[in-house]
Amino acid sequence: MSVEGYKQSGWKVTSPEANFTVTLFLFAWSLLPIGFMSIMLVFHKFEDFRLPIMALSEALLLSAFVSGLSQRKGSIYDVNMQLSGVLISISVVFLAILYLGELEHWWWIGYAFCIGSVPYLFVSLSAMAGWSHPAYQIPWEAKAMVPIDECLTDWNIVTARWSSGIMAWKKLQRATAIMYGGKNEDELHLNVEILASQSQEFSDEELGIHWSRFGVENQAENSEE
Numbered sequence: 001m002s003v004e005g006y007k008q009s010g011w012k013v014t015s016p017e018a019n020f021t022v023t024l025f026l027f028a029w030s031l032l033p034i035g036f037m038s039i040m041l042v043f044h045k046f047e048d049f050r051l052p053i054m055a056l057s058e059a060l061l062l063s064a065f066v067s068g069l070s071q072r073k074g075s076i077y078d079v080n081m082q083l084s085g086v087l088i089s090i091s092v093v094f095l096a097i098l099y100l101g102e103l104e105h106w107w108w109i110g111y112a113f114c115i116g117s118v119p120y121l122f123v124s125l126s127a128m129a130g131w132s133h134p135a136y137q138i139p140w141e142a143k144a145m146v147p148i149d150e151c152l153t154d155w156n157i158v159t160a161r162w163s164s165g166i167m168a169w170k171k172l173q174r175a176t177a178i179m180y181g182g183k184n185e186d187e188l189h190l191n192v193e194i195l196a197s198q199s200q201e202f203s204d205e206e207l208g209i210h211w212s213r214f215g216v217e218n219q220a221e222n223s224e225e
Contacts, residue, residue, distance in 0.1 A: 030060035074178030080124040087117035153208035
């Protein structure tokens with residue numbers, strides 16, 4: 001059974017918002033110094049420029065990674081993005097060690113980590129760009145606490161209070177579901193997004209969401225005085 005429980009529970013379907021133009025631009029430009037690094041790795045030329053070129057590559061890769069994270073809330077919980085982040089972080093740390101420890105003769109290890117992080121980042125960003133699964137939205141009062149025990153099953157709760165940041169998330173077998181607050185003009189709402197492609201289907205049982213229990217009655221009962 002696909003997700004159907006939201007239909008008569010006050011929820012509406014919206015399209016996820018993301019613009020990967022800047023991310024793609026940064027990633028494309030990072031490939032230029034990466035290409036020079038590959039040439040240096042093979043032919044052992046331009047020794048004085050090894051670490052500066054690596055530093056430029058790291059800056060562009062890290063910028064592309066951060067730009068990708070900023071496009072979709074909750075993307076940090078994705079395994080592919082986490083792996084890319086770890087590899088880039090290791091590469092940056094190793095670059096710092098090479099500079100500060102004057103260990104330039106170990107440059108090729110830093111190059112291996114830096115160049116090796118590129119395909120992982122490409123796969124991560126490509127998968128993120130394909131997250132087109134519909135999002136679900138319901139009006140919400142800022143003072144209303146989310147009745148966690150009634151509405152969500154097996155979710156990781158960050159806060160039951162309305163917030164524009166991640167309020168709760170759940171790792172599914174094939175994706176990640178997140179809940180966060182949003183604002184459209186003067187109206188506040190609660191959002192549930194599934195970080196997955198549109199072709200993937202999830203049952204309400206798999207998501208652990210009881211859509212009808214987010215209703216107006218619950219908002220009134222859980223509002224702060």
